[in-house]
Amino acid sequence: METWKKFDADGLTHSATHHLLAIEELGRQYGGWARVSDIARHLGITRGSVSISLGPLKERGLVEVDEHRMVKLSPQAQTMVDEVLAKREALERFLSQVLGLTPEQASVDSCKIEHLISPRAAERLVQFMKFIAGGDPAARELVQRFRQYEGDCPTDGNCAVCQGKCLLARLAEVPGAG
Amino acid sequence: METWKKFDADGLTHSATHHLLAIEELGRQYGGWARVSDIARHLGITRGSVSISLGPLKERGLVEVDEHRMVKLSPQAQTMVDEVLAKREALERFLSQVLGLTPEQASVDSCKIEHLISPRAAERLVQFMKFIAGGDPAARELVQRFRQYEGDCPTDGNCAVCQGKCLLARLAEVPGAG
DNA sequence: AAAAAGTGTTTGACACATCAAACACTTGTA
DNA sequence: TACAAGTGTTTGATGTGTCAAACACTTTTT
Known part of the structure; x- marks a missing residue:
């Protein structure tokens, strides 16, 4: 009943995560270094906002600054960003x-969700994808079948999510799981 | 490059969602009616905060008020809450x-993620669960196998998420998918 | 009936994330 | 070289979500 308020993983807010991510992406061409202006353009916010947001990140040792005011991720921040990207x-x-989902929708959704899922969920999700994509033909075949499946449900659909296409209320437990 | 800022689904913020959810849960015993104090206790915030947060929700017609200051979800809000719960x-x-995941972790994660996933992702996830839990023995058996699987990866693990237990970088595509 | 406890609201404050505008400084162009 | 353009910072503002404290009102207890 108390967890719902805690919103940031590693003390990284959604906004901070995107600032670090922007530095990472922009820095690829310049040995990790990026400019405030480019970060702002990349995120679609003003230079002033970036300047302010970067303040706490510098203080926390996540962002390093050049004598030419170029910014760069610290090793610690680089690790965090790697984790975010992997998730x-x-x-x-x-x-x-x-x-x-379409690649676009998948990208949007994963961006929004990424910084909220627990490390354990991320780990298991990675393993799940390995499992599914791995050598086992049964797993691959099953995914293929699901891709065809549109879950047309014969019952009196009143599921709020799928609006008649399914019936979540009667969703069976996965036997032996949970 | 612009989507990352938009954060609320249906114009319902995370906070607003939880206020509505709290009314729903508390109201079960009283025909849908709940008190500000109980909402505050339930959410672990002050009465003042709830009072203020409820203001916009009243104006938007999502929350109705009694002459005794009891609050209740409007039909529209009830639908929204049903969707949230289904997701x-x-x-x-x-x-x-x-x-x-443990039920506790699953609950925490789903609370955080629920209001961010797109309708399409939610719909497909429901269908996926139906597919997995449904009559097909192959699907059920596969889930059982994955529950055993810990994804011990023989490669030089440098995956930031699983820290050596897998290698996300070499995660194969699901053949024919995407 | 009086005192205590509880309830809902309002106020002033803070943190976060953003903006526009002004400022000082650097870079590029004419 | 001078002027224009661009860059990074600062300031004052807004909106959201929270707090503590004060206030007025209602309910419960004594």
Whole structure:
């Protein structure tokens, strides 16, 4: 009953995560270094906002600054960003390759979700994707079948999510799971 | 590059969602009616905060007020809450029954994620759970196998998420998917 | 009936994330 | 070289979500 308020993983807010991510992406061309202006453009916010947001990140040792005011991720921040990207990739693949969302929708959803899922969930999701994509033909075949499946449910659909296409209320437990 | 800022589904913020959810839960014993104090206790915030948060929800016609200052969800809000609960349940089941998280962790994660996933992702996730839990023995057996699977990866593990237990970078595409 | 406890609201404050506008400084162009 | 353009910061503002404290009102207890 108290957990719902805690919103940031590693003390990284959604906004901060995107600032670090932007530095990572922009820095690829310049040995990790990026400019405030480019970060702002990349995120679609003003230079002033970026300047302010970067303040706490510098203080926390996540962002380093040049004498030419170029900014760069600290090793610690780089690790955090790697984790974020790994989580996001696993999510994105699950959403597109298993659930069958368009790549665009999968990308949007995974961006929003990535920084909220627990490390354990991320780990298991990665393993799930390995499991599904791995050598086992049964797993691959099953995903193929699900991609065809549209879950047309013969019952009196009143599921709020799928609006008549399914009936969540009668969703059976996975036997022996949970 | 612009979507990352938009954060609320249906214009319902995370906070507003929880206020509505609290009214729904507390109202079960009193024909849908709840008190500000109880909502505050339930959410672990002050009465003042609830009072203020309820203001916009009243104006938007999502929350109705009694002459005794009891509050209740409007039909529209009830529908929204039903959707949220359905999404959350599908997520929670996926996390616990498929990925094998503890029920507690599954609950926490689904609470955080629920209001961010797109309708399409929610719909497909519900269908996925139906598919998995449905009559097909192959699907059920596969989930059982995954629950055993811990994804011990023989490669030089440098995956930031699973820290050596897997290698996300070499995660294969699901053939024919995406 | 009086005192105590509880309830809902309002106020002033803070943190976060954003903006526009002004400022000082650097870079690029004419 | 001078002027224009671009860059990074600062300031004052807004909106959201929270707090503590004060206030008025109602309910319960004594």
